[in-house]
Amino acid sequence: MKPSFAPLDQTHEVINQSAPLSGYNLFTTNRPLRDALAFHSPGHDDAPLRALGETAGAAEMQQHARLANVHAPLLHSHDRFGRRVDQVEFHPSYHALMSAAVRHGLHGSAWAGGPGAHMERAAGFMLFTELEASVLCPVSMTYAVTPALRGNAPVFSEWFPRLTSTGYDPRLVPAAQKAGVTMGMGMTEKQGGSDVRANTTQATFEETTPWGRRYRLVGHKWFFSAPMCDAFLVLAQAPAGLSCFFLPRVLPDGAMNALRIQRLKDKLGNKANASSEVEFAGAQAWLVGEEGRGVPQILEMGTLTRLDCALGTTGLMRQALVLALNHASQRKAFGYRLLEHPLMRNVLADLALESEAAVALSLRLARAFDRQDDAHEALMRRVLTPVAKYWICKRGSMFSQEAMECLGGNGYVEEGGEGVMARIYREMPLNSIWEGAGNIMALDLLRALKKRDDRGQDVAAALAAELDPARGSQPGYDRLVASLLTRIDDGVEETEARRLAQDVALAVQAAMLRRHAPDFVFEAFCASRLGGDWGHAFGTLPLASNFDGIIARAMPY
Template identity: 45%
Template sequence: MLRMRHSPPEQNGCGETHRVFNQPAPLENYNVYQADRILQFWVKRFDGDWGDARLSKFGERVGHDLLAAGFLANKHRPELSSHDRFGRRIDEIAYHPAYHQLMAHAIESGHCSLPWTEPQPGAHVVRAGLAYLHTHADPGSGCPLTMTFACVPALRQQSDMAKRWLPKILAPQYAPENRPWYNKPGVTIGMAMTEKQGGSDVRANTTNATPLGKPGPGQRYSLSGHKWFCSAPMSDAFLMLAKAGEQLSCFLVPRWCEDGSKNPIHIQRLKNKLGNCSNASAEIELRGAQGWLLGEEGRGIATIIQMVALTRYDCMLGSSALMAQAAKEAIWHTAGRDAFGKNLHQQPLMRNVLADLALEAEAALAVSMRVAHALDQSDGSEQASLVRCATAIGKYWLCKRAVQHTYEAMECIGGVGYVEENVASRLYREAPVNAIWEGSGNIQCLDLLRIIEREPASMEAMERELIAARGEYLGYDQYLDDVIQNLRDSQDLHSHARQRMEQLALAWQAATLIKYGEPLIAQAFVDSRLAPAQYHQFGTLNCRNIDLPAIIKRAMPHL
């Protein structure tokens, strides 16, 4: 077993009462991509190996100055100035320079643009690798990066607006200044859907949109109302839902009007959140704000869902990255610690926990990269149908697993993991946002029910994906038979939707590992997750059948 050297003991001097020993060196100042053999495996497995140099360059920055920038951006939270000193309304949010450093690096590296500007096999996979690595530095700034990336399909529904906006959205330039979008080399995009009275039920929205001239696609409207959550309120424009008459429609609402005046989007306050601290989320008032209609009136949900589908996918990817980093931190830390007469890696119970964390993290990354691979092939109806179903399943399951997983990793590290100077506490506080944002667990279950009842092609694509993994492991084959039978049973389907979702998620993770992954990991996953008497806490693997040291070694940062 690889064992990390302890940090050197301090020299005793005048006034010294103790020396620090049996503490590991921090996991920093390294190339995060080159050290992550699991990420490299899945990037290569799904046609992204042409992006190795780009990912390596990105990972070098993430493991050095951007890791430090992430700590600073989370320590110094965004601050709102609603007015300047002369009383003028400015609605400006100040960020620590480290936040801008993180954003600039990601945008300049193609985080928001790569699949759109360089479409080729593996483009979504390489972009997923960039997003995964960026999360290691700072998950919070991933929110505006995700929305900027995800807005492209929705904007393309309105060709005249796309022609004006997409060159700046896809530009590899970050311009954080609060000035009109058309005077900037690059822009970012946010989103505001949720209202107080509706929450996830966006059909209960009351924001109104009135045409300022001729109504219809691409035309200008005046929006009045309130948004309970506006994600990334410093963005240059937002996709919003509002009612034109009684019909929900989708609008692009910029921060500045065409005449250079400030659009009346008034920030009431910033949310004081549990996590996601480097990123601002706000309550806003729209007081006659100008917005441009995307698509037809009454097609708002159908338009914005194209953005939401990709942001939900990034919730999967973000949760996978949180689990991967948590597992690596736990493995790295315990490699440099002795306890009860042995290195912690040699303690059988700790070894079981670490291998279980590593197994969960790889299974999460595997299905996230499988969706990226399907997105690269989504011109075909089969892969597009698979993405539709897979995103709901992955968003539900991975985002929920990340909360327990990051906690367990923090427990492995111990008390030092609970303090803010250690990244483990940030990972734990960050994990719930991916489960809640863009539709919580029940919303994903309702989405799955909608797919089952109204979109049979999507469920059929998922079933074919699962069936393709048959024949390797008896445990998987028997589990899959039960999954398919349960899906055919429509009795009490709504009240049992979470059970069906969990069964599908586990089957899909197993199928992906069997078909595309390493046998070592596939066998361990099938034996531990699909067995009839499975346990629900991490650290309950069957040590007789599973090579725990090999799984830990695979996940250990390779420095």
């Protein structure tokens, strides 16, 4: 008797695979974000964020995110006749994502908004990052350059309405012909990364025009993000020293500026975004601010991009978490769903705590930007910007690795819905490196502690006032705050700067969780992070933690 065989296309049945997470509202299902937003901005209209959450969770937009990363930007330095064109071609999905981000006002629109506009924009930025992070590079830079551009009043007056417009127009034409524009920046050169004073690009004054003092720039930029933006703020050496300049891609008369795109960077992640190396071959640029004051002028922009680094990593954390929760809720191992295994519950609850703490610190920082005229908030902006950028971004890579482990091998592949986890993992290191890596942030914190406002109040006093409302709630918190304030008062050596940044971040996160999270979240955070025996690996929450409550609060449905 001959053995029978199944047809070759029916060797097995596909079972025990989790369904992709799609078609859900990223805002309405994010309770930690909604609670934090309600605390900082009570009575806000959440209709715009609900609409954005619906857009970002849609299957169609998720497909755009995948395609924009699979089909990376292409550089066309010359046309087929040999003429220099210096253009970058993007997949249509990139433009669909950019259009959605601009339509929802994640770029410069907050500067034209009313009270709470920056808080709403921060929440929206986190939500959109869950969908796709790399297209937000030009969006973030457009947000950051807008206030810095005030250093050139004629340019600001002409460009501000277009920078805040919700119309996306990718055409390479004069700005006067466009309803909306985007901007980028160029600081880094080969010989100096964070040390921008080592820049060698030269600026030679030519004449005074309706846009102010015009110069010719000769030199290069080693990292020049989003080269298809309409204009850039760049640093160059003028006779009085390092100065800030406004450099448009297309000149007012329609001629292309002498900006040569040498090549696009082949990066670990951030694939949908075009990062480039460029040369200025006598490019025309207009002075912003005063000659020799380029670093202070452009630092204002750097502060805002650092805010976005914290926001972006927080959004990536949330997406990695919900992907892990979605998988663990469906996948079975040894007869039970992964979510039902005690050790997996500890890991997922620990990840949920980290994600909510990142939301708490990020939105607290965003509130400081929303209250520009408040003296206390100005000091908190100064201290929390490097702290949030340092700690949240440092935690991001470890977080994404742990979340990927929850999916096992399925999380490591680049295809399908679970391929998003691999994309997140590759994206995570970027925000930690961009706009100043860990040491730069820790050193900036030490500088911040020396700052005083017009009334003589210093950052240390402002930080003490910020932490005081939660004192008496938990012994570990009280010990950390007392130790922290003593160390700051005694003075901190440079070698201790990273430890200080970590402890400030943990203290502020705990203080915020005390005020707008359930008690079981605050207690578990303090017991694990401030208890003195924190192993820094996820999945080590104390047995007394409310695993059910923490996980339920984080679920995306």
